[in-house]
Amino acid sequence: MTSTVCEKTGTRGDGRDPLANWPRPPAGGWTADDLDRLPDEGPNGEPDFFKHVELVDGALVFMSPQKRFHESVIYGLRTALNSQAPHHLKAVTQMDLVLGEKQRPCPDVVVIDAEAAKDRSRTSYKPDEVHLVIEVVSPESRFRDREVKPKLYAEAGIPHFWLVEDKGGDPVIHVYQLDPVTRSYMVTGIHHDRLKTGEPFDIDLVLTCLPD
Template sequence: MNTDGSGEGPGMPDMTSALEYWPSPPPWGWVADDLDRLPSEGPNGEPDFFKHVELIDGALLFMSPQKRFHERMIRGLTNRLNAISPPDLVAVQQMDVKLGHRTRPCPDVVIIDAQAADDDDRTYYLPAEVRLAVEVVSPESEERDRKVKPLRYAEAGIPHFWRVEQGEGTPVVYVYELDPATGVYALTGIHHGAFQVRVPFEISIDLGDLPR
């Protein structure tokens, strides 16, 4: 669903034309709104081919199958954050955030304004609606989650970012806050086990107590 009024303009090629160039991108490039128009099947009839894709700097990225750690962290953090969040905020998992015309990642967890969460037709949120973005790192996403995505989230003005990694079998949470003077994230803490933070609201989480 479009929330910013953008869409296909006059003369914009349709998705069928774009997929004729597959696996190369179309000459005019992929844009964020294309993710709402991709077919359910792949160019050769593959089922659910485009089910889990992101757009980063104009490139379509396919997400790999989740490991158990990845699934457990996403589910556990979403449930815990919703249990303690104030009424005006909601935690949702694996929903796109449209950062720009050619960048639309899918964070593992986001905390968003409750008003935005109430719209069940939404397919993405805008940076102004996001208070916290969380990425759970997997081997194939390590470079993106450590370097590329935090940079793009900060440029879009998302005030808080967490990166969750598996350290020797246990979760580690790296907590960042946007520095308004520089427009980049500053590391405010590295947390093992139980931790507390005061922003974007009072949060207390025991990583070892998340549901398995």
């Protein structure tokens, strides 16, 4: 029999409270370090419940299941960037960035120092190890990807940011570069079919033929 959730009491049809075992925030709220101490299972034993969670302004943000477009673009960009990156840089996917005590977002793709990528025990990276951050916009994260996260990345001093939009199933990439004076991003181009740039290294991508 399928359990239902009672709207007034917050309990399921079988009498169980779905939030009974929910981890309570510590005094002062969640911090970046707390994400390394979250339990493996959810409040009702769900496996990997906290596997895809970010910390934005001290709040836990759970990421919805991704669409095939999202997964394909992430894989394609990581593969293509690594095929062109110099030996001292490495593209990785869905690794946290610790930007402050209350900020630990998880970008879709980041280009980091290759030396930092060698440590397989790392769960996060620092801004001074990051050269490029890429966010692939999805419906549920549109506001965070377009408005919230770029400001966090810019304030942290990350020099390059790409925002990928879905235009009829094809990626369109908005490329931004940091203005070190204002600590804000300035758009340098919007790329539909091909992205060619010299920053943060020589990159030439045919966006309609990314690895899949």
